[in-house]
Amino acid sequence: MKYEKLFSKGQIGNLQLKNRIVMPAMGTGFASSTGEASDEIIRYYEERAKGGCGLIITEITRIDDETGVGMSNQLSVTSGRHIQRLVRLADAIHRHDAKVFVQLHHPGRETYGRLLDGKQIVAPSPIACKVIGEVPRELTTAECEAMVKKFVKGAVIAKTAGIDGVEIHAAHGYLVNQFISPYTNKRTDKYGGDFFNRMRFVTEIIQGIRFACGPKFPISVRISADEFIEGGLTLKDTVKIARYLESIGIDAINVSCGTYESGYTIIEPACMPEGWKKDLAKTIKANVKIPVIAVNNIKHPEVAEALLEExxxxxxGIGRGHLADPEWGNKAKYGKEDQLRKCIGCMNCFKIANAGRPIECTVNPLIGREEFLGDDKLIRNGNGRAVAVIGGGPGGMQAAYVLAKRGYKVVLFEKEASLGGTLNIADKPPYKKLITELIETMAAQLKALDVEVRLKTEATIETIKKLNPYGVILAVGGKPIIPNLPGMDRPNVHTAEDVLSGKIVLKDRNIAIIGGGVTGLETAEVLAKDNKVAVIEMMNEVGASLYPSVRALLLKRLNEAGVEIVTGHSLDSIKEEEIVMRVTTTAFETSRKADTVVLAIGVKARKEIVDEFEEAFDKVTSVGDACKPGLIGDAIKEANDKAFVF
Structure with missing residues (x-):
């Protein structure tokens, strides 16, 4: 498919862009501890520029070291010492005919005192964010005036370094947004009160940048078109804001939505459809003449093209799409959409970042590690030697992909009729279509590299020996844990794997699902359509490994479906029409009616298979659940890294 709109040239101010693809700001944690652009973050951005992106907007970039820390290892423009490395960043992006803006950011009340060395966080008014839970100190009028100058200084540093423009982050409930919104601004000085006073802070920043950087230096402002909180900004308010910002001379508006208190609207989990908020940007665009950039949870190039046509x-704005695949643009442009790894909406990237670590991506094991694991670092010494990969799940497919790029003759054995392994189970619950697409994408990548795939083939030691392989990679997955408890051998006991795969069909049953992890909850959602379902979990909460918004939305759907959640109880035994449990804290015995039991308590490694192959072959490596049970991203990352050095 040709994407004529997507790959037409565009303009922001006097700056011409080669296409309509923008990578919006996303915090990474790849910068140095002093806020300079590290080799890792430069390579990270360069890969996206090389991959076909027209404009890259850097991550939230700090303008204030005292109260403006938004995350660890955050890119900064607070000092002249940051210029040298920003020059290298700009040069790396420019050599691929892409442009770059620095996003000027201050978190205001949406940060933690621990990131400020214990100092109290600040905001326009002393109103705590319900997510953060810390009451901020109200900035004085003089401090507001000084903060404006810090934004302007950041812009000057960016321009001096050869950056093409700046974006003022006035969205997502951060400091500038806090001044604009009546929900967070209760001030009585010149920075609070009526519309124009609430707009004064951002107005002074824009006017200061114009004065210091000149009329031709592009300025974009990112806004939340709707805060989705009672008492906050609505679309009617932000149309007025957008028109006002245009009137004072900005060059583009970047439309997003939400704040921390309506978080899932900012960073959507898989259950939110593509383009669900397009009316926000469309309304803003209809009311201004300057260019509008907009994020819309875009996964597919055809959706991006349709939004431009409409x-x-x-x-x-293609955000997490660029985390998942830095070649998003080029694959769309050159007819390789089948090999485009799409964001699956799992939110693992932000879950990792919230824990204080650099971001990771479930489907892209190279993110932030391109500098030492990129294609140019591969040792291509396969020389056509045979390597057997056993198991066609995510780990096996990733290992085969890397080994084929290294020049090995890869033969992948899969006992089932199709590739995917556990992904063929993970894609069965609602809103998991992107998991199915991941299987298809990884299969297409293997086909493009001429990997030999033998489906419906049990990989025995005798079969593998016929290849005379240089080595063997075991990606055979794990096996469901069946606890040694009374009643486990009853015919009314099944595994979640059997249910999700369709081997067992349950209807009009009273089901107890043992295990409140991701698999247990998703199995409950599948079964709740035709059965009465309860989830039994020994810990005090269910879905602990899920990103908060994903967990909240899943639990909301389960509640609406009538699923009962029982925490703090462990399974003791299974009877014909009931299960016996023990209260975790007291060991008190209790029971409940259940004519069917579904086990979802995890998997364990297939140590016996690993031992068998290690005895038969000199060079054997195991990856994924065959080695250590984990998530999809764990299997892909481990397989990638082991294949890199195999």
């Missing part, structure tokens, strides 16, 4: 926006 005049929803002038530029499409």
């Amino acid at each position: 005049r929803v926006c002038d530029f499409v």
Whole structure:
């Protein structure tokens, strides 16, 4: 498919862009501890520029070291010492005919005192964010005036370094947004009160940047078109804001939505459809003449093209899509959409970042590690030697992919009729279509590299020996844990794997699902359509490994479906029409009616298979659940890294 709108040239101010693809700001944690652009973050951004992105907007970039820390290892423009490395960043992006803006950011009340060395966080008014839970100190009028100058200084540093423009982050409930919104601004000085006073802070920043950087230096402002909180900004308010910002001379508006208190609207989990908020940007665009950039939870190039055709926006923001695949643009442009790894909406990237670590991506094991694991670092010494990969799940497919790029003759054995392994189970619950697409994408990548795939083939030692392989990679997955408890051998006991795979069909049953992890909860959602379902979990909460918004939305759906959640209880035994449990804290025995039991308490490694192959072959490596049970991303990352050095 040709994407004529997507790959047409665009303009922001006097700056011409080669296409309509924008990578919006996303915090990474890849910068140095002093806020300079590290080799890792430069390579990270360069890969996206090389991959076909027209404009890259850096992560939230700090303008204030005292109260403006938004995350660890955050890119900064607080000092002249940051210029040298920003020059290298700009040069790396420019050599691929892409442009770069620095996003000027201050978190205000949406940060933690621990990131400020214990100092109290600050905001326009002393109103705590319900997510953060810390009451901020109200900035004085003089401090507001000084903060404006810090934004301007950041812009000057960026321009001096050869950066093409700046974006003021006035969205997502951060400091500038806090001044604009009546929900967070209760001030009585010149920075609070009526519309124009609430707009004064951002107005002074824009006017200061114009004065210091000149009329031709592009300025974009990112806004939340709807805060989705009672008493906050609505679309009617932000249309007025957008028109006002245009009137004072900005060059583009970047439309997003939400704040921390309506978080899932900012960073959507898999259950939110593509383009669900397009009316926000479309309304803003209809009311201004300057270009509109907009994020819309875009996964597929055809959706991006359609949004441009519908005049929803002038530029499409592809955020997590660029985390999942840095070649998003080029694969769309050159007809390789089948090999485009799409974001699956699992939210693992932000879950990792919230824990204080650099971001990771479930489907892209190279993110932030391109500098030492990129294609140019591969040792291509396969020389056509045979390597057997046993198991066609995510780990096996990733290992085969890397080994084939290294020049090995890879033969992948899969006992089932199709590739995917556990992904063929993980894609069965609702809103998991992107998991199915991941299987298809990884299969297409193997086909493009001429990997030999033998489906419906049990990989025995005798079969593998016939290949005379240089080595063997075991990606055979794990096996469901069946606890040694009374009643486990009853015919009314099944595994979640059997249920999700369709081997067991349950209807009009009273089901107890043992295990409140991701698999247990998703199995409950599947079964709740035709059965009465309860989830039994020994810990005090269910879905602990899920990102908060994913967990909240899943639990909401389970509640609406009538699923009962029982925490703090462990299974003791299974009877014909009931299960016996023990209260975790007291060991008190209790029971409940259940004519069917579904086990979802995890998997264990297939140590016996690993031992068998290690005895038969000199060079054997195991990856994924065959080695250590984990998530999809764990299997892909481990397989990638082991295949890199195999």
